[in-house]
Amino acid sequence: MNKIQKFEKVLGVCCWGFIALLSVSVCLAVGPDFKIDNILAPDIMVIVLMFLLSIYNLVRWKYVSNKFVYTEKVFDAFRIIEVVLVSIFIIGSYQYIEYCILIVPMIFSSLSRGRKLSFTLLGISILIKIVKGLISYFLIDGYTLSSSGLLNHLLSLAWVYIVWISLINITSAFSEQNYKNEKENQRLVVELGEKYEQLEAAQNEIQIQYDKLKESNHKLEDTNLRLTNSIAEFYTLQQISEAIGSIFDINELLKFVNDVIIGVMGVNYSTILLFDHKKNKLKVHFTNIKDKEDLAILGDNINCKFLVDILESEKPILENNVVPDKYDFIKARIIGSFICIPLSSKSRKFGLLLIEHKNQNTFNKENLRLVTTICKSVSMAIENAELYASMQVLATIDGLTGVFNRVYFHQKLESEFNTARESGYELTLVILDIDYFKKFNDTYGHLFGDVVLKSVVQTVKNSLRSTDTIARFGGEEFVIILPRTSIKRAYEKVEFLRQKIADNVITDNLVSASVTASFGIASYPETSKNLNEIIKDADNALYKAKDNGRNCIEVAKDFDFNR
Structure with a gap:
């Protein structure tokens, strides 16, 4: 209805124009010298029409402005009122203005509502016209109108209505076509709306699927990241585990x-x-x-x-x-x-x-x-x-005396010998043997013999440097490694040890005894040239000391201290 309401307002403006046109027409009919005698019945009718049209136009404007009150029935009533007012109150010389004014609401009705309302309005106009003609012929003209004049008048009216019918048909055709177009447009709009809703639904579904895919992708990325980290962690832990094992x-x-x-x-x-x-x-x-x-x-x-x-x-x-x-x-x-x-x-x-x-x-x-x-x-x-x-320590320590065993001695001597050879310093090896140790075992028992071994070892250890090494070579024999020590300096030190051992009184409960020890000394490079030779030379020197009465020191190869 909004579109028709706009046209209705335009028609209201035209109505004011028609009122103005009628005012001008009345003024022209009365003439410049305004006198009451000059105002004829048609002029009075037009003046009344202008007054009624003014009231009508104001009422219509109010209705048109209210979209809830303005309905199709109100529209039809306005058109009928327009046709009735114009058809009744315009007479005489103003009839051509009547034709001009009436054509507007009829065409408007034809364009808005189709043929039915337009022909209804035309019928009302014709009916009023016939009534007005009969009144004029019988009451006013007094049968003065000739047959030929009446015929001409009827022909004129016929031409006017034929033109009106043609215009109504033409505008109705446009209206019907426009109505069809509007219906088609409405149908297309509805279809387009449905398509849009379907498209929107499909788009929403796609968005939902996209969100799910995106979420799955994030989960997959997170899983891949955790897997990568797990692999890196596993690799790291595997490396460390292998290192721990090796x-x-x-x-x-x-x-x-x-x-x-x-x-x-x-x-x-x-x-x-x-x-x-x-x-x-x-x-x-x-x-x-x-x-x-x-x-x-x-x-x-x-x-x-x-x-x-x-x-x-x-x-x-x-x-x-x-x-x-x-x-x-x-x-x-x-x-x-x-x-x-x-x-x-x-x-x-x-x-x-x-x-x-x-x-x-x-x-x-x-x-x-x-x-x-x-x-x-x-x-x-x-x-x-x-x-x-x-x-490892337990494997290299003699369980009884607490000093290194023979296995460790050989490893240590080899290491010290290689270092001495590479660095060019002296290395002295001492082998000591406790004199008549079997006698102690036989006389005082093996337990006392063990005490003797421990006592001798402790005496020797107390006199050694931190760089020196003592080890049990076997039975009552012990070896001493003296790095960076010449054979002369070693002899002095061993003499001090021999005297220390001889002066020591070993006591265990009620048993007391003294022991002596024999010593053999060899040194690199002074007496021996290689590892095997230094052990052999020290051992030979020890046997020589035993042969010479024990409790003495012998040097390998009768080394001359004065040279």
Whole structure:
């Protein structure tokens, strides 16, 4: 209805124009000299029509402005009122104006509502025209109109109505076509709306599928990332496990672990701190910190309460927003994040692993979990390495005397001999044998014999340097390795040992006795040229000492001290 309401308002404007046109026509009919006598009945009717049209136009304007009141019935009533008013009140010389005015509502009706209303209006106009003609013929004209005049009048009316009917048919055809077009447009709009709704539904479905696909893709990416991290973790742990299984030296193992952590974690610094149980403090064992000043600061502050508490509680710490002033051990170094993990087993606390990065927010829980797992493996490896080292020591120690056994002696002598040859210094070997040891066993029993062995060994050990080595060669024979010692200096030292042993009174419960020992000395390169020769020469010198009455010292190959 909005479109028709707009046309209705335009028609209202035209109505005011018609009123103005009628006013002009009345003025022209009355003439310039306005007199009451000059106003005829047609003029009066037109004046009344103008008044009624003015009221009608105002009422129509009110209705047209209210879309809830303006309906098709109101539209039809307005058209009928227009036709009735114009058809009744325009008479006489104004009939051509009537034709001009009536054509507008009829065409408007034809365009808006089709033929039916237009022909109804035309019928009303014709009916009023017929009534007006009869009244004029019988009452006013008094049968004065001739037959030919009446015929001409009827023909004129016929032509007018034929033109009106033609215009109505033409405009109705346009109206019907326009109506069909509007219906078609409405149908197309409905179809387009349905298509749009279908397209929108399809688009929503596509969006839902896209969101699901996107979510699945995110899950897949997350799964791939976790899988990649898991593979990297597995590879790292596999490397460390292989190292634990193949590297028994604790220093070599910890260096390897430190290098792996730096490579895998991509950190700036990795430091392994081991706890010295004798000194009761942490010490830097391995680190990739190269700057001496930074290393000194770290070494001076690693026994701070923060790190000691981590070791004691055995709880790892992850710090992603480091405040340098809060941690003494990182002063002078730019550190944004660090992880500190204790190295411990059920029985012991070995130390700490400290990994550091210059950037903040570098580490996450997965990194902490991985490093914790590595530290558990390393702790087990340290424990195994210490156990292995203990077993190695036990395997090289004589169970009775506590000194090294013959196996270790040969390894040590070979190592010292090679070093002496490469460095060009002297190496002296001493073999001692306790005189008449079998007699002690037979006289006082094997238990006392064991006491004699221990006492002699302790006497010798108390007189040796830290670089010297004593080992049990077999039975009551012992060997002493003296690095960087000439044969002359060795002779003086052995003489001191011989006298010390002879002066010592061995007591066990109620049994007391003194023992003596015989010594054979050989030296590289003074008496012997190779490893086998130095052992053989010292052994021959020992036998010579025994042949010469025991409790004496003999030098290999009758070495001349004066040369």
